Amino acid sequence: MSAVIRTVNLVKIYQSGGVPVTAVDGVDLHVGAGEFVAVMGPSGSGKSTLVHMLGGLDARTSGEIWLDGKRVDTLSESAWALLRRDKVGFVFQFFNLVANMTVADNVELPALLSGATPKQARERREYLLDALGLTERAEAPPAQLAGGEQQRVALARALANEPSLLLADEPTGNLDSRNTRDVLRLLGEVHKKGQTIIMVTHDARVASLADRVVSLLDGQIVDDGVIPVTRRRPKAGAGDVVELRS
């Protein structure tokens, strides 16, 4: 499986008031095309720092990052900006939508910037907004939307240019359970179509969609493996078992 992302001994040290703090401590990560990886771990374990570095939003202290076979940790900020435009989609817990553009334009913009025709961009936007139950909000400015709606727009925007890699940092942090379900469905759908996803989340519903879970502790990977099929996998149809363990 060709690697979309590969890191070699990746390290990030912050200087916090003169004291060096190691946030990411020698991470070797390999994510193949089409894989969905959930990154879990306690707060302060380096999860967010890791995905920020993978998207070029945070500079690494040492080590290597390879994206689609190209070394990227040595790129300048402007080169990173170009690379992100074409290859990376981002969703954060606190979405940054463009305030003076409609929801529809917010979602179409990244597709247009990465070279889609206006027709392609519009079709992609219509598909994404529909999947997230936002069609009726297309002409509204982001400020008129509730937090959960804005987060779904941010996800639609991140997927608009069909990026090689979708990076997400707690994308369901602000969502109620119905909105979370829409996001889960769309993520499952794009993953099935081959979207590579790396997602930081503490939400087990979201993480359970992943093929693999990477667990961080004190900046290091302490576990990296597939989520197994449980022995008591429910059969299709009525009469399935929920075990409320006692």
Add this chain to the structure above:
Amino acid sequence: MRLTLLALLAKEPAHGYELKQALEHTFGSAYPSPNIGQIYVTLGRLEKDGLIRAIDVEQSNRPNKKVYYLTVTGREALAEWADEPTEGPRIRDEFFMKLVLAPLTGIADRMALINRQRRHYLGVMRDLNDLIERTDPDNRVALLLIEGAMLHVQADLDWLQRCQEDLA
């Protein structure tokens, strides 16, 4: 299942198969499909304990069927069950016993135990996600039951993380 059956019989007398259908109808895909044999065994015990009684109803061309109804004692037992508080979350936890005790014997590593358990819980969560997708959106009882199970799994995962921070 004893009290579940008592509660259903408090609504109206019924025979075993009707009770099975009523359970399935109420809880939908979220409840273990009760085996008709288990239902009859439980009904037999309830009858022996005097909580329900059966009458034989004749059927043409078929053997008689037993229709069960609640006795006064049964109704009292049901009222008592409804009135008393229900046991909350467990304190004793088998995984935690394993986590604390297994390393002492040298047969398991704590980090490995926690990591395996985390993946298992995520697998359980995936099953619940599948289940909720296949559940009739109008069956609120079933959806709430599954949502409850999901919240329990999430709490178990959060606690596992605490164990990893403190013990591993």
